[in-house]
Amino acid sequence: MxxxxxxxxxIKARLPRLLEYLAEVQPDIVCLQELKSTDETVPDREIRDxxxxxxxxxxxxxxxxxxxxxxxxxxERQRGLGGEPEDEQSRYLEAExxxxxxxxxxxxxxxxxxxxxxxxxxxxxERLATRARTLLTDEVPAVLAGDYNVIANxxxxxxxxxxxxxxxxxxxxxxxxxxxxxxGWTDALRTRHPRGGVWTFWDxxxxxxxxxxxxxxxxxxxxxxxxxxxxxxGVDKAYRGRDKASDHAPTWVRLTD
DNA sequence: ATGGCTTAGTTCCTAAGA
Numbered sequence: 532m533x534x535x536x537x538x539x540x541x542i543k544a545r546l547p548r549l550l551e552y553l554a555e556v557q558p559d560i561v562c563l564q565e566l567k568s569t570d571e572t573v574p575d576r577e578i579r580d581x582x583x584x585x586x587x588x589x590x591x592x593x594x595x596x597x598x599x600x601x602x603x604x605x606x607e608r609q610r611g612l613g614g615e616p617e618d619e620q621s622r623y624l625e626a627e628x629x630x631x632x633x634x635x636x637x638x639x640x641x642x643x644x645x646x647x648x649x650x651x652x653x654x655x656x657e658r659l660a661t662r663a664r665t666l667l668t669d670e671v672p673a674v675l676a677g678d679y680n681v682i683a684n685x686x687x688x689x690x691x692x693x694x695x696x697x698x699x700x701x702x703x704x705x706x707x708x709x710x711x712x713x714x715g716w717t718d719a720l721r722t723r724h725p726r727g728g729v730w731t732f733w734d735x736x737x738x739x740x741x742x743x744x745x746x747x748x749x750x751x752x753x754x755x756x757x758x759x760x761x762x763x764x765g766v767d768k769a770y771r772g773r774d775k776a777s778d779h780a781p782t783w784v785r786l787t788d
Numbered sequence: 789a790t791g792g793c794t795t796a797g798t799t800c801c802t803a804a805g806a
Contacts, residue, residue: 540805541795565805567796592796593804640806680806699806734806735793748806778794778806 532559532629532786535767536676536749538637538732538779541567542595545777546574552770552781553581559601560628561781562635562676566595566621573597588635590621596635596677600628608632612658622655623662631757632666636677641698649698652680656707660714666754667715673754675716678779680748681708683718686727688746699748716752719784723764731766731782740771749782760786 535558539545542563553561561583566573570589578585584604588611589595598605605626612623625634636659641652659675666673682688682700694700712718720729730745739745753761763785771780 544795565795640804642804642806694806697806732806736806737791737793739793746806775794 532788533783534558534560534562534633534674534676534751534786535781535783536562536564536635536678536751537781538564538678538749538777540565540777540779542573542597543568544775546577548770548773548776550577550581551773552767553583553599556767556781557601558783560631560633561599562633563597563599564595564635564637564678566590566597567592568595586624586626588621588624594621594637596621596624596637598624598626598628598633598635602629605633609662612655612662614658614661615654623659630672632671632673634673634675634677636675636679638677638679638681640680641701641704644696644698644701649701652698653703653707656704656711660707660711663711663716663752664714670756671754672756674757674784675752677750678748679708679750681705681750682746682748683708683721683750684727687729689730689742689744694746699746712752715755717755717758717761719751719753719761719764720747720766720782722761729766730768730780732779733771735778749779751782751784753784757786762787
């Protein structure tokens with residue numbers, strides 16, 4: 532089975548690209564981020580007509596995550612993370628689908644840093660770690676898939692220097708990500724491409740795509756219960772080059788059934 | 789230092805993204 536994470540950067544603006552992707556690749560499960568739409572304004576009918584069962588967790592204007600599944604409807608387990616009741620940003624959605632627990636994650640960007648947005652990012656990462664710990668304790672087969680907004684290693688970016696002051700690459704962001712992995716999660720892309728140099732995002736500005744000046748921030752984390760089912764991991768890079776593309780490319784794992 | 793994209797909303801400018 533193929534499980535994809537794809538930050539679409541606006542699902543209404545991206546709908547033709549997303550429908551193409553679903554038709555051409557036919558992934559089994561798709562975690563979406565940055566819907567920038569409410570549950571009332573998402574293209575629910577179009578996704579269903581494309582053969583997918585959607586579970587939406589939208590928000591007006593910003594954020595918004597979803598889980599799409601081809602065979603059976605995702606059964607919701609949780610929306611949002613605990614620990615900060617006043618947080619109304621739609622960034623976490625967890626469901627059971629196809630015998631897996633799947634989470635669609637849109638981790639806060641955190642720029643500019645230092646500042647309140649960076650503090651929110653670090654708090655959010657701790658809240659995610661708390662949830663992730665529970666999933667491991669319960670020993671469920673789980674995939675935490677999404678836009679983590681963390682460049683974990685120097686070889687995960689085209690330029691360490693260009694990104695040095697960015698929230699994506701601060702030591703605090705990296706350490707929080709490493710602590711999460713150290714719970715027992717497997718970074719699937721890293722495992723299959725240990726030398727780095729694999730990008731999932733290319734900025735719209737300054738010719739980043741034609742220069743191949745990207746970085747890897749979309750991650751799929753596998754729980755121990757399914758880590759040995761990992762067969763392949765990659766990026767469907769060509770979709771970044773299409774007309775009116777998202778600045779992220781679909782990033783995926785293939786698991787044995 | 790440069791140059792300056794894309795989306796959505798309180799829409800013809802601004803905020804946010806990364």
